[in-house]
Amino acid sequence: MTGRAQGTAGRPRGGLLRRLLGARVPSVGPAEAAAVVAAGGLLIDVREPVEWRAGHAPRARHIPLGQLAGHLAEVPTDRPVVTVCRSGARSRQAARILADAGRQVHDLSGGMRAWADAGLAVQAKGGRPGRVA
Template identity: 55%
Template structure:
């Protein structure tokens, strides 16, 4: 489905201070996300790529991993060091990692 340029990491291996890039849509982001993640929807990534650091590993997630795999492949093809978080935000939530929401409700993955 994707090329060889889509490394995958498990949620448990993502460092607490790692650069997290969330490529989900805004409604998904508002419902629940990692507290320190940067939100750039996949459709905006090409125009906003300068917001993603080139000097460190980038950990990318979406809901389950499809959109983030596309983002990782595009970033790596353009010279970034990015990895897809296996299972996306669903795995993040199931693993008990911190989450927050933007809508005042308890954080959830939608």
């Protein structure tokens, strides 16, 4: 046996724990998230439609968390993705789902609240100024 603990059937024990807890996803702040998007990454907003309509980041794509599993094929595999929600809880879940599906993903720490607090644009329908709901 190697120096690494082995579970049943010779598999490393960490594999089960990783499957139970999901993939580890790095967090980014608003400025880093904006830089990822500016460099060609995709910002996915997983909030509910009423929250999205009130205000969202420009160039964000809206896929509510409850619909994400059904839209995985629409999420690119060849560029980074940043997930965002209102404050960070739902986007962490979304980021784990995407990481488990093989996407290069980061979670926006603090969500749209942090984005707006950093002075980054929030827009509503038609490009009008929006608010974080």
